[in-house]
Amino acid sequence: MNKLILFRMLQEEVRLNTSFASGKGFFSFPILVLISGLLAVLFSDVMMNDMGYKEYLQILHISAIFYGLFAGSLAFFGNEFLERIFGYFGLILGLSATQPITQRKITLLYFCKEIIFYTLFTMLPALLGALIGINYTDINVVNLLTFSFTLYISFCTGISFSYYISSFYRISTTSTITAVFIFLAVYSSMFYGKEITGSLDWYLNGNIKLLLLGLAIPIMLSTIATLNIQEHNTNGSINIIGYKNRFEEYNQTYSWARKISMPGIIAKERIDLERSKTGTKMFLSFLFPLGFLTFMNWFLDKGLPIQIDFNTIFYGVMIGFFGTMLYSWLNSIDTPHFYSTLPIQVSDIIRARLFLFGTITWWIPLIFMALISYMSNELNLLPIGLIVMVTVGIYIVNYTAMSTGLKTNSALFDAFVFIKFFLISVPPMIAMTILSLAINHKPSTILVALSVICGILSLLSLTFYKRIDTKWNNESFD
Amino acid sequence: MRALFLKPSRKCLDNMSVINCSNLSKRYDDIEALNKINLEVNEGEFFGLLGPNGAGKTTLLKILTCQLKPTEGKAEVFALDTSNEFTSIKPKISIVPEQESPPSFLTPREVLELVTNIRKIDNKDIDYWLEFFELEHMEGRVCRNLSRGQKQKVMLASAFISETKLMFLDEPFINLDPLVQSKVREWLKEYVEKGGTVFINTHLLENAERLCDRAAIIHQGEIQSLITLDDLRKQKLTLEELFHEIVK
Numbered sequence A: 001m002n003k004l005i006l007f008r009m010l011q012e013e014v015r016l017n018t019s020f021a022s023g024k025g026f027f028s029f030p031i032l033v034l035i036s037g038l039l040a041v042l043f044s045d046v047m048m049n050d051m052g053y054k055e056y057l058q059i060l061h062i063s064a065i066f067y068g069l070f071a072g073s074l075a076f077f078g079n080e081f082l083e084r085i086f087g088y089f090g091l092i093l094g095l096s097a098t099q100p101i102t103q104r105k106i107t108l109l110y111f112c113k114e115i116i117f118y119t120l121f122t123m124l125p126a127l128l129g130a131l132i133g134i135n136y137t138d139i140n141v142v143n144l145l146t147f148s149f150t151l152y153i154s155f156c157t158g159i160s161f162s163y164y165i166s167s168f169y170r171i172s173t174t175s176t177i178t179a180v181f182i183f184l185a186v187y188s189s190m191f192y193g194k195e196i197t198g199s200l201d202w203y204l205n206g207n208i209k210l211l212l213l214g215l216a217i218p219i220m221l222s223t224i225a226t227l228n229i230q231e232h233n234t235n236g237s238i239n240i241i242g243y244k245n246r247f248e249e250y251n252q253t254y255s256w257a258r259k260i261s262m263p264g265i266i267a268k269e270r271i272d273l274e275r276s277k278t279g280t281k282m283f284l285s286f287l288f289p290l291g292f293l294t295f296m297n298w299f300l301d302k303g304l305p306i307q308i309d310f311n312t313i314f315y316g317v318m319i320g321f322f323g324t325m326l327y328s329w330l331n332s333i334d335t336p337h338f339y340s341t342l343p344i345q346v347s348d349i350i351r352a353r354l355f356l357f358g359t360i361t362w363w364i365p366l367i368f369m370a371l372i373s374y375m376s377n378e379l380n381l382l383p384i385g386l387i388v389m390v391t392v393g394i395y396i397v398n399y400t401a402m403s404t405g406l407k408t409n410s411a412l413f414d415a416f417v418f419i420k421f422f423l424i425s426v427p428p429m430i431a432m433t434i435l436s437l438a439i440n441h442k443p444s445t446i447l448v449a450l451s452v453i454c455g456i457l458s459l460l461s462l463t464f465y466k467r468i469d470t471k472w473n474n475e476s477f478d
Numbered sequence B: 001m002r003a004l005f006l007k008p009s010r011k012c013l014d015n016m017s018v019i020n021c022s023n024l025s026k027r028y029d030d031i032e033a034l035n036k037i038n039l040e041v042n043e044g045e046f047f048g049l050l051g052p053n054g055a056g057k058t059t060l061l062k063i064l065t066c067q068l069k070p071t072e073g074k075a076e077v078f079a080l081d082t083s084n085e086f087t088s089i090k091p092k093i094s095i096v097p098e099q100e101s102p103p104s105f106l107t108p109r110e111v112l113e114l115v116t117n118i119r120k121i122d123n124k125d126i127d128y129w130l131e132f133f134e135l136e137h138m139e140g141r142v143c144r145n146l147s148r149g150q151k152q153k154v155m156l157a158s159a160f161i162s163e164t165k166l167m168f169l170d171e172p173f174i175n176l177d178p179l180v181q182s183k184v185r186e187w188l189k190e191y192v193e194k195g196g197t198v199f200i201n202t203h204l205l206e207n208a209e210r211l212c213d214r215a216a217i218i219h220q221g222e223i224q225s226l227i228t229l230d231d232l233r234k235q236k237l238t239l240e241e242l243f244h245e246i247v248k
Helices: A002-020 A023-027 A029-042 A044-051 A053-086 A092-097 A103-136 A141-169 A173-191 A198-205 A208-228 A247-253 A263-275 A278-303 A312-321 A323-330 A336-341 A346-359 A363-375 A379-404 A415-437 A443-472 B057-064 B086-092 B108-118 B126-132 B148-160 B178-193 B205-211 B229-234 B239-247
Strands: B017-028 B031-042 B046-050 B072-077 B093-096 B166-170 B197-202 B214-219 B222-228
Touching (some): A002 A023, A002 A092, A002 A103, A023 A415, A029 A044, A029 A415, A044 A053, A053 A103, A053 A141, A053 A198, A092 A103, A103 A141, A103 A208, A141 A198, A141 A208, A173 A208, A198 A208, A247 A263, A247 B108, A263 A346, A263 B108, A278 A312, A278 A323, A312 A323, A312 A363, A312 A379, A323 A346, A323 A363, A323 A379, A336 A346, A336 B093, A336 B148, A346 A443, A363 A379, A379 A443, A415 A443, B017 B057, B031 B057, B031 B072, B031 B197, B031 B214, B031 B222, B046 B057, B046 B205, B057 B072, B057 B197, B086 B093, B093 B148, B108 B148, B126 B148, B178 B197, B178 B205, B197 B205, B205 B239, B214 B239, B222 B229, B229 B239
Parallel strands (some): B046 B197, B046 B214, B093 B166
Antiparallel strands (some): B017 B031, B017 B072, B214 B222
16 A cells, blocks of 8 residues: 555656646756756866865765755645645645545655655756766766765755654744754764764765764654654644734835835735744744854864855855745745736736835845854945845846746746756856855955946846736736 | 616617637647637626536636637637737626635735725725625634635625626535525626626536526537527426436
């Protein structure tokens, strides 16, 4: 029975993804990953010369952990979005409500399905690309396979960590935060003074105990998560009664914004944002990657004799980029189906959400930027960091809105949309990251270069904003 | 009954067509959802589109309400092409979709305020409609926490308050209790008496028989029969008998 459920879950995953993106777009994704694997190997010499051997391997491991975290977040927190965006959305995962199978068992099977799915659709194509790549380099095939195995463990650690968090999230927010801190404390005490992951330490230093420890971590995390799954959960996050009528009040408040979008729509979206408590989720979704980045930064600084200066400007670039996440959250609050009954267009809603992004959610990145610059004793860099953050944020969010409309999460599943997004977002980010890391060497030159990039990004933002109407005016809300 | 647009009674109206489909087809990959549909609905008519599940009813309604584009052929509402006259058609029609999906985080009153605000109409009737659908006790509750029937009432209230001349209803009676069904039926009858036009999708034949002037039976994407209900009665046939005959 388990094999059958697992197989059907895999089928369901493929069908779900092909319903978001075009079939071609979805099945092109492994090819995109294969090319990435090929490029990673072909450019490995350049990267190692530039960054250093160990640092390059560490970056790959950090990326694998992040990728696992991302994949796991989509899997374990994605259903909530699907329900909201599409209304009722039935998955095999919900089978325990009507069939004699426990929630714990079906969730464990779902976790196994996620591992298999991502292994087949991304990890194996990446390995295949890398294997093709070694024909053009002097990398040894055994070394490549061994290193790929260590990377796979890091990926499993990331995805298991998401599973672990989601199991606590079902209980309460407090228990989630506590569980995250406990894990990070235990992990840093185990690996203090060692490599970033046990498997990497084994690869570099041959310490078999650390490989076993590295292998044990995803097993431990997923075991704890599975044991944590209970049959009954109460979701008390949304009040049942007692909501005051806010529509007219907000409609008046936003009457000045009628040139951007209809005040009534902005008022509705604002109410959605407040009552769904999405602001808190947005804050936590920033806290998580930034906390992880800061933790890695601290770990590399203190644990190892390597110096990477992630300064306030670098964080400005990163936080600006995370603006996509804020916009994506705004698209995940509620299904837009009701709008199809009204004489309005998709572009009206996009502009209302961009307006909210600019006016209501700005405090989240601002808090993080202020905290990071204060903690790094770099308050002098804060104004530049803020300008960079705002410019990158507006640029990336306008592009995301223009290219993905109201379906950011699902649209990015399409390989073609994703490639375009990658090509638009990554080059300016890399340029600004390099400039930010070199700010102390030639400050005046760097500032001029940053200003030029900010100017170009601002002009492009305006172009993207103007194209929203052309692209989305005739689209339906379905 | 609220004062609507109060046009002259339907008896005074000439038979101006408000919906017109010619050779309308819609394909989803290899599936022919609609195949060369030809249809005309006149102003002041109560028109029913009947058919089994998956017959193409919702697809046709979505094309007529500018939510889908046809693969071939043409659909016109108020003589405007539904494929590219979206902005002119939408203010003139109201829609109750198949799936009850009022905004999750607004209260019923706020939903009606949103509708009147966007449609730029007077909001003085909000209390009337809340009372009509017995939603006045739901003050302070967001739609997410309402039952499916209550959500359907919010959707109907949003359509009824819109004061449009043409109304598209997709299975509007599903999830409603018999008392509310009866109230809605009475209101719709009166709406048509006063010159409004209703296009209703349903497989509840009893309701169609009570309400419709004309009906089309659609099966496997094709209109199989176009019926005038009076003629059917004269032939001492029921809609159910005809439906079974065609769809079996």
